Amino acid sequence: MSSLALTPATLGSVDAIEWLRGIPAASVDLVVTDPPYESLEKHRAKGTTTRLKHSKASSNNWFEIFPNDRFEELFTEVFRVLKKNTHFYLFCDQETMFVAKPIAERVGFRFWKPIIWDKMKIGMGYHYRARYEMILFFEKGKRKLNDLGVPDILQFPRIYRGYPTEKPSELSEVLVRQSTTEGELVVDPFVGAGGTGVASVQLGRRFMGNDVCEEAISITRDRLVEAGASVSLETLEIPTSTRDQLDLAL
Numbered sequence: 001m002s003s004l005a006l007t008p009a010t011l012g013s014v015d016a017i018e019w020l021r022g023i024p025a026a027s028v029d030l031v032v033t034d035p036p037y038e039s040l041e042k043h044r045a046k047g048t049t050t051r052l053k054h055s056k057a058s059s060n061n062w063f064e065i066f067p068n069d070r071f072e073e074l075f076t077e078v079f080r081v082l083k084k085n086t087h088f089y090l091f092c093d094q095e096t097m098f099v100a101k102p103i104a105e106r107v108g109f110r111f112w113k114p115i116i117w118d119k120m121k122i123g124m125g126y127h128y129r130a131r132y133e134m135i136l137f138f139e140k141g142k143r144k145l146n147d148l149g150v151p152d153i154l155q156f157p158r159i160y161r162g163y164p165t166e167k168p169s170e171l172s173e174v175l176v177r178q179s180t181t182e183g184e185l186v187v188d189p190f191v192g193a194g195g196t197g198v199a200s201v202q203l204g205r206r207f208m209g210n211d212v213c214e215e216a217i218s219i220t221r222d223r224l225v226e227a228g229a230s231v232s233l234e235t236l237e238i239p240t241s242t243r244d245q246l247d248l249a250l
């Protein structure tokens with residue numbers, strides 16, 4: 001890809017499953033995503049997280065959780081939009097992993113392992129303070145990672161006072177580097193502050209993201225533009241021009 005050309009990116013602002021349904025089958029090279037898990041409600045009830053409170057840096061009063069009983073529909077759509085021989089990374093906590101893994105396997109994914117994100121400093125919690133989160137690594141078909149020397153523990157400092165549950169874009173950068181090549185299409189249906197989009201654009205990958213929260217879309221759009229993307233905002237129907245621009249297989 002020419003360094004002068006802006007990398008195309010599109011952003012939607014509807015329910016994740018509805019949004020995925022608008023994407024043609026077998027058109028996406030990688031899905032990296034981070035839904036707001038049901039188990040977060042449990043942490044809120046116990047007071048073991050501040051993550052559900054009002055964020056100082058944001059007017060977002062937290063988001064609704066995405067119920068576990070929608071995972072089957074979600075993973076079915078993720079599987080459908082992915083091309084053959086691709087990867088799917090799902091940010092996850094310990095509790096949700098046990099729910100998500102068998103459902104993803106049922107819809108056709110092969111589960112490889114949880115990758116550990118080591119945040120390098122302890123956070124909240126009564127029973128051993130939380131220092132890590134997980135990223136479940138799934139495969140559709142068979143695709144070799146680009147660098148077989150990368151370990152399954154990734155160390156990047158947590159983000160303080162950012163968008164609620166914001167993940168560092170450097171973390172997504174490892175996943176995008178490992179599982180795509182330049183020009184391929186990365187998708188995140190729960191984009192939040194857009195770290196995966198930023199990493200994708202910086203690496204010359206095309207990007208499509210979505211979030212029901214307007215503020216998330218606004219933050220992500222600004223960050224993508226800053227990273228060098230030409231960003232179009234979608235309505236529910238992905239405009240033909242955007243599809244053409246993204247060169248999706250229709």
Ligand SMILES: C[S@@+](CC[C@H](N)C(=O)[O-])C[C@H]1O[C@@H](n2cnc3c(N)ncnc32)[C@H](O)[C@@H]1O
Binds near residue numbers: 063165212
């Ligand atoms: C855990 S956060 C993602 C954080 C993101 N990884 C980041 O680094 O900022 C989950 C996001 O999902 C969005 N969301 C919640 N329910 C949704 C739904 N049904 N469809 C699409 N987005 C949804 C929320 O607005 C929130 O931004």
